[in-house]
Amino acid sequence: MQAAGRVLDAGLKLLDRQLIDSQGMLAGKVDDLELTPSEDDPKVLYVTAILAGPGALAGRLGGRLGHLLERVSNRLRDTAEDRPARVPFGVVKRIGSAVDLWVAKEHLETDRVEQWARQTIIAKLPGAGDAPQ
Amino acid sequence: MRLSELLGCEVVDERGRSAGKVHDVRMVQDGPPIGQFGASLRLIGLIVGRHAIGARFGYDRGAMKGPWLLRQLAGSGSRSGRYVDWELVRSVDPAGARIEIAGSVDDLSPPEPMP
Numbered sequence: 001m002q003a004a005g006r007v008l009d010a011g012l013k014l015l016d017r018q019l020i021d022s023q024g025m026l027a028g029k030v031d032d033l034e035l036t037p038s039e040d041d042p043k044v045l046y047v048t049a050i051l052a053g054p055g056a057l058a059g060r061l062g063g064r065l066g067h068l069l070e071r072v073s074n075r076l077r078d079t080a081e082d083r084p085a086r087v088p089f090g091v092v093k094r095i096g097s098a099v100d101l102w103v104a105k106e107h108l109e110t111d112r113v114e115q116w117a118r119q120t121i122i123a124k125l126p127g128a129g130d131a132p133q
Numbered sequence: 134m135r136l137s138e139l140l141g142c143e144v145v146d147e148r149g150r151s152a153g154k155v156h157d158v159r160m161v162q163d164g165p166p167i168g169q170f171g172a173s174l175r176l177i178g179l180i181v182g183r184h185a186i187g188a189r190f191g192y193d194r195g196a197m198k199g200p201w202l203l204r205q206l207a208g209s210g211s212r213s214g215r216y217v218d219w220e221l222v223r224s225v226d227p228a229g230a231r232i233e234i235a236g237s238v239d240d241l242s243p244p245e246p247m248p
Contacts, residue, residue, distance in 0.1 A: 045175070
């Protein structure tokens with residue numbers, strides 16, 4: 001089939017790229033991509049989400065380490081679903097040396113582990129309340 | 134399906150001959166609109182070959198010329214990359230890390246260089 005739009009190689013141009021949110025803050029990395037079959041033709045696959053964080057990286061690592069990482073990541077996210085944190089591809093603004101997003105990181109699932117660490121560990125450290133934002 | 138389930142899979146033709154492993158996946162932005170991104174990315178082909186390190190740096194795709202030292206380290210074999218049109222794919226078995234394609238590996242061409 002003749003390609004009419006922009007062509008890119010996902011491994012070279014997307015994987016491991018930094019995610020930058022709408023405020024210019026780091027929001028994780030592209031660890032994997034979710035491919036979803038077309039409703040009209042199941043053989044046609046579209047990229048529907050970026051998978052990020054330890055749970056997504058676990059899939060690329062494989063083996064026992066990957067399995068352990070995925071379990072820990074799923075426990076930390078506040079959801080019953082066993083899947084990595086996903087960033088819908090519809091919020092991607094631009095693909096360049098980094099992947100810019102239209103939304104703030106607070107609205108992303110990728111921020112859950114950081115929030116958990118901030119509230120459960122860092123906030124309890126002596127002097128944490130005085131730390132500048 | 135995840136992209137990582139395709140990467141690393143061995144690609145074999147109708148006669149069971151290997152074309153190498155999947156090093157990358159080529160996409161085109163011509164799918165149905167998705168949110169604010171615009172047209173979605175559609176999978177159109179696989180970059181396969183036997184030299185993963187060269188492929189990781191893009192040396193299996195013609196436009197990549199330098200740096201000279203890295204190119205030498207990647208090896209002349211990194212030019213052995215082949216492109217598999219997604220329409221040739223007959224089955225994907227992520228558990229067995231195997232992708233079967235129609236036709237012969239001899240008919241596969243090198244991937245076109247990226248613009």
